[in-house]
Amino acid sequence: MSEGKRVTTKVSAEEINRQYKYIEDIKQYNQDIAMKAGKAARYSIETFGCQMNENDSERLAGMLCEMGYSECEVRSDSDLIIFNTCCVRENAEQKVYGHLGALKRLKDTNSKLIIAVCGCMMQQPEVVAHITKTYRHVDIIFGTHNLYKLPELLNTVITTGKTVTDVWDSTGSIAENMPISRKEKIKAWVTVMYGCNNFCSYCIVPYVRGRERSRSLDEIRKEVGELAKEGCKEITLLGQNVNSYGKDLEGDFTFARLLRELDKIEGIERIRFMTSHPKDLSEDLIYAIRDCSKVCEHLHLPVQSGSSKILEDMNRKYTKEKYLGLIDKVKEQIPDIGLTTDIIVGFPGESEEDFRETLEVVSKAEYDMAYTFLYSKRTGTPAAKNPNQVSEDVMKDRFERLLELQNSISLRINNNLLGEEVEVLVEGLSKNSDTTYTGRTRQNKIVNFKGSPDLVGKLVKVKVDTIQTWSLKGRLVQ
Incomplete structure (x- = not known):
């Protein structure tokens, strides 16, 4: 190991077990409340930002489901509201402030409502100070490095009624073995690393997400294997710069090697990844994309x-x-x-x-x-x-x-695809139709076609007969 190399570690098993104890405590609390009120506690999570934020929200949802909460589509019917924030662009921040302001009325009518704000915005001290001063109806403020502590933070609010702010500057650890509740069954996000070391002069991400931290190959392989058993067909590997995967791990780990290892897992049909940095795009990675049968082109x-x-x-x-x-x-x-x-x-x-x-x-x-x-x-x-x-x-x-x-x-x-047959992984119904189904080619092109529910999750052939700038239309090839 080179001198000064920063090695990523796991959050201790003792700490993870401590969070599970809080999960059990809150689950019992919610069961008692449900017995009295005649209805289960409900949560809503609103996510701003990138795919990594989406994946973080799935982890928050997993913990909440274990705590006895059920998901609620309507904000005003929720007992717990979480905003998972983004700070890459100013308009995303302004949206969050607007939504937070609107929650004041809900809090006034329901004093039991718990409001939490987390994610990238919270890693900026001036944002935390502004929320603490201006939006005093917010109960929990936490950042990107300690999402796994949600059970403990929530328990503190429930038992004390006090506002909790817990934002860490940085961390070299990754929390494994916490619950996750995924929105989709056919496709899944799999975060392989966190943070960024590049410090592009326009970007706030390294300041709010911290330094690069890679998950272990065994943990990633385990997660993808479990997804395959659950019927997932496509995974997208996530990282601020996936090409840097493994540089902080002891041993010979590269992103190209990770792709080759995951390519061996039965049940997974397609592997995607994002985002790549040009400075780290190696020949070996190009060859891995070329040679791995499941890695999409x-x-x-x-x-x-x-x-x-x-x-x-x-x-x-x-x-x-x-x-x-x-x-x-x-x-x-x-x-x-x-x-x-x-x-x-x-x-x-x-x-x-x-x-x-x-x-x-x-x-x-x-x-x-x-x-x-x-x-x-x-x-x-x-x-x-x-x-x-x-x-x-x-x-x-x-x-x-x-x-x-x-x-x-x-x-x-x-x-160039007009009249061609393309392979499509069927994802489900198109947003605007009850009979049109949608999916993507290996090259990530959206294809819409007439189909049936039994096709969802399957790879089908579609002959392209209509071209649009951002999508294709076609008919199923029997």
């Missing part, structure tokens, strides 16, 4: 900007040329790869020439889809202090031009 590789100058200012640690070289290598090894990316428009100091270089990269890389964002200033990041902020009008103009280019590329790529 889809790579989400955020470029953020096509200008090497802006990339340096962003602290991305690669150049435009290096990035395009990676794209060429990926396409050479995996010709049918589906490529997606993230792009920030209007980063401080971005000139018209810088933006044109982004358009050039988009044209050359030929992404199936790009997730495009206007730069959002995040207090506490180096980019927020940059005096050369781009005006909103310029940002919006560039955003529209980028969107127009990407839409034309997406439509052209989809046109």
Whole structure:
């Protein structure tokens, strides 16, 4: 082990057992209340942000179900409301504040209602101070590093009636063997690592999620094996930078090795992952995507900007040329790869020439889809202090031009699939129809088609007969 290497450890079994004791205590409390009130205690969780937040909320839900709570769709009918927050963009924070304000009326009419706020926003001291001062009806405030302590925090509020704030600056430990309640049965998020070491100059994530911490291969393999037994067909491995998996573990662990190990698990049909950082995309990982039969031919590789100058200012640690070289290598090894990316428009100091270089990269890389964002200033990041902020009008103009280019590329790529048969994992009914079913190809393209309930969870062949920019339509091949 190299000198100074930070090694990730597990939260002790004693600490996990302590939380289970609180779970039992609250379960008994809720049973007693239910006997008197004639109804079970109910919870609602509202999640803001990324897939990792979604997965965190599934873990919160798992603990609550063990404590005797049942999920409630209607906020006003809940006995416990949790907001799991995001702070990547300012509008996400403003939404949370708006929702918190609206809860004041509910608290006034139901003094027994417990309100909790957790997640990334809570890792910012100024946010905690603001909530404590302005939203005094909030009962529990906790962060990203101690989600597993929800039973203890909830027990404290129930037994004392006092507000609880428990936010940790950072941690080198991971809590395993806590309950989880997943929203979907066919697909599942599996977090393989937490935190980030990259410190991109626009990003708040390393400050609120902490340093990189990898789960052990055995724990991940165990979780995926259990999912397979439960009938799950597709897993998506999550991490702020999954390519860094294993660097903090003792032994020879890499993300490519993890993919190869999970590829052996029977029952799982598809494996996806996100997000990859270009600076850590190794040849071995490219080969693993190519060689593993269950790993889907889809790579989400955020470029953020096509200008090497802006990339340096962003602290991305690669150049435009290096990035395009990676794209060429990926396409050479995996010709049918589906490529997606993230792009920030209007980063401080971005000139018209810088933006044109982004358009050039988009044209050359030929992404199936790009997730495009206007730069959002995040207090506490180096980019927020940059005096050369781009005006909103310029940002919006560039955003529209980028969107127009990407839409034309997406439509052209989809046109190549007209008349082709594609393999689709059927996920369920489309949102807007009782007869149209939806699923995704291995390249992560959405496909809609007429089907029946017995197809859910199965791999089917669909012949594409209608092309749209963001999705495909087709008919089932018998």
